[in-house]
Amino acid sequence: MLPSKNPMTDGALTIGIVGGTGKMGRAIFHESLNREDMSTSLILARRADLLEADRSFTAADQEARSPIQFLTTVDKPSCRVMIDFSHPSMMERYVPALLRSPTPLVIGTSGVRDHPGFAGIEQLSRYAPVLAATNVSLGMSILFHMVKEISKLMPISYHAEVLDIHQRTKREAPGDTAKKLAQTLAECRGKAHQAEFPIVMNGESRGEGDLSIGVQALRLGYGVGEHTVYFAGPGERLELTHRVFDRSILAKTVLSAAEWIVDQAPGLYDMNDFYGII
Ligand SMILES: NC(=O)C1=CN([C@@H]2O[C@H](COP(=O)(O)OP(=O)(O)OC[C@H]3O[C@@H](n4cnc5c(N)ncnc54)[C@H](O)[C@@H]3O)[C@@H](O)[C@H]2O)C=CC1
Numbered sequence: 001m002l003p004s005k006n007p008m009t010d011g012a013l014t015i016g017i018v019g020g021t022g023k024m025g026r027a028i029f030h031e032s033l034n035r036e037d038m039s040t041s042l043i044l045a046r047r048a049d050l051l052e053a054d055r056s057f058t059a060a061d062q063e064a065r066s067p068i069q070f071l072t073t074v075d076k077p078s079c080r081v082m083i084d085f086s087h088p089s090m091m092e093r094y095v096p097a098l099l100r101s102p103t104p105l106v107i108g109t110s111g112v113r114d115h116p117g118f119a120g121i122e123q124l125s126r127y128a129p130v131l132a133a134t135n136v137s138l139g140m141s142i143l144f145h146m147v148k149e150i151s152k153l154m155p156i157s158y159h160a161e162v163l164d165i166h167q168r169t170k171r172e173a174p175g176d177t178a179k180k181l182a183q184t185l186a187e188c189r190g191k192a193h194q195a196e197f198p199i200v201m202n203g204e205s206r207g208e209g210d211l212s213i214g215v216q217a218l219r220l221g222y223g224v225g226e227h228t229v230y231f232a233g234p235g236e237r238l239e240l241t242h243r244v245f246d247r248s249i250l251a252k253t254v255l256s257a258a259e260w261i262v263d264q265a266p267g268l269y270d271m272n273d274f275y276g277i278i
């Protein structure tokens with residue numbers, strides 16, 4: 001680890017941001033500037049993104065309390081905790097370094113669990129604490145809890161569907177949260193009714209007695225994220241919606257989660273562990 005030479009940052013928790021050029025990465029960096037007890041020491045991104053973002057990075061560097069390393073590959077982590085909100089392909093650029101020098105990690109990038117690089121994350125979790133966070137919002141952790149409870153009560157004849165709405169440029173459609181909501185519905189409804197509830201993407205018209213759980217995605221506009229779980233039966237429909245209005249609230253939570261994860265024992269954690277939700 002690089003020692004801090006700046007009295008302003010001595011004792012501060014140093015963070016590395018993978019995907020620091022992206023919407024979440026920038027939000028996390030800017031929130032870190034509001035934290036006296038934190039300091040960004042490393043930003044990892046693709047070369048093209050670093051070059052494109054050159055001007056704003058110069059400004060970011062000037063705004064920061066200590067010098068930032070801008071890297072395309074990490075050889076030795078110069079941070080106490082790494083934070084990854086990027087693309088699954090980025091894992092190969094820093095996970096080997098974290099394995100060599102076990103370093104706590106918060107990873108919120110979508111699609112990582114389906115990527116071969118996740119084996120490295122699982123390996124890392126044997127030596128350092130890792131928080132793999134599909135969705136960092138408190139409201140979303142509570143929504144998952146509600147979905148589990150409602151699934152026990154909802155009759156088998158009621159149809160369940162998930163709608164995922166995100167900004168036009170989001171890469172995944174549907175996203176990880178929507179898929180995980182559908183999996184949770186399938187598991188919990190399956191257990192409650194001793195039946196199989198298949199998951200279908202972009203579900204078309206189905207028979208009334210079809211138990212499948214459809215997942216739909218809309219990609220439009222510039223907002224953050226919105227998920228709705230529907231339960232519909234004769235003459236009624238229950239809708240549970242979670243909306244994020246501002247990325248800065250996600251970034252604040254990520255920093256609190258980073259602070260939390262450094263104090264945990266090695267292992268793979270999720271946001272329920274952070275929030276203390278069973
Ligand atoms: N867990 C959670 O609560 C949240 C998760 N996310 C996830 O975090 C990730 C980043 O989200 P945003 O910042 O909105 O995305 P973005 O598109 O604004 O930024 C993506 C970042 O990844 C980097 N990158 C590296 N390789 C890439 C590739 N092959 N293709 C595209 N980008 C590449 C880009 O340089 C950039 O820094 C996504 O997977 C998103 O779903 C976003 C918000 C909340």
Ligand SMILES: O=C(O)C1=N[C@H](C(=O)O)C[C@H](O)C1
Nearest residue numbers: 134135170175176177224225
């Ligand atoms: O890309 C995003 O923005 C988000 N992605 C995550 C997902 O799709 O699960 C979480 C959140 O909805 C924001």
